[in-house]
Amino acid sequence: MPKKVDHQERRTLIADALMRVAADQGLEAVSLRHVATAAGVSAGMVQHYFRTKDEMMAFALSVVRERGQVRVTEAVERLGENPSPRLLLRTMIAALLPLDDRTRDDGRVALAFLAYTAVRPSAAPGLRADTAQLTSFIASVLPTKDTAAAAGLLALMEGLGVYLLGGQYTPEQALDALDAQLDLLFGVPPTA
Template identity: 60%
Template sequence: MIPMPKRVDPTERRTLIADALMKVAAEQGLEAVSLRHVAAAAGATTGLVQHYFRTKDEMMLFALSVVSGHTEARISAAVGALGPAPAPRDLVRAMVTQMLPLDEERRADGKVALAFFAYAATRPQVAEVQRQGALGLRDFFATLMPAPAATTLLALVEGLGLYMISGTYPTDVALRALDDFLDSVFRPAAGRP
């Protein structure tokens, strides 16, 4: 009997490679990411990595989609835990706290996402993917709060994430700043100055 060749799931293999890329990026920064380093972290050959990703940009965009998928899964779980009709403030808070580096998984994803901002600065294709994601999120938040507040919220969350990753702000300080902002946006109209 002739042994059948092992069937390989290309999506699974690409995800394993992307996970290796994120590990390298989180530990050493995106500047250390190369096909060779990612292959070593994945326990694969450079040729195998090149089989699934022709260029570094292709690999980086896929890894960005994996990080986004992690965040979306966390957000879905957090929103689901709120029940069928959460208050807008609770919904927003549940979503944005999943974007902050509050534990090791979110911290690793946050480091990779931060590195992607720098990477995208000179790569229009990568920048466009990030831009579309940010605008979609801002537009969603603008259905729950004034549009300028939605823009400010995203900037606040990105800034808090950066300062948390660098150790400048501890978790309690960052969450207090977030809650103060959300309180100012969602305060009942009668209480507003």
């Protein structure tokens, strides 16, 4: 009887290898051969699942996005029912920031993919839709419902991520900057 193959599991194995290569050596080191070596599979197997580097990159980016969504969902669930809009946004953004070793690896990969898609927009067609959806959600939670303010908060998150990854900010500094921006948008919270 032939062995049953879980294709999604193999694709994820390859995507994880791609992310390790990208996190350790940068996207310029990502090739079918390097990814195959990191995954412990043949280059032919990688090509079986991903015909092009762009396909492989888009799938790996979707894995990073899923991980981020899981972190956000878990963090928001810990807040309980009916958290304040400010706390909800702070929790969501903090869950997406590269504040520890685990999230730094995903952050490095996400940043590398953003740079990759900046010169190859066709490599990640879902990014525009994801950004629009996130901006719309943030705007719906803001007191002003202002889309421009939501876009600014999203840009702040991305910038903080870059500064965290580059070592210019500590996690505490990044969270302080996030809190300062949230104070501007929601008003300064009362002190206890």
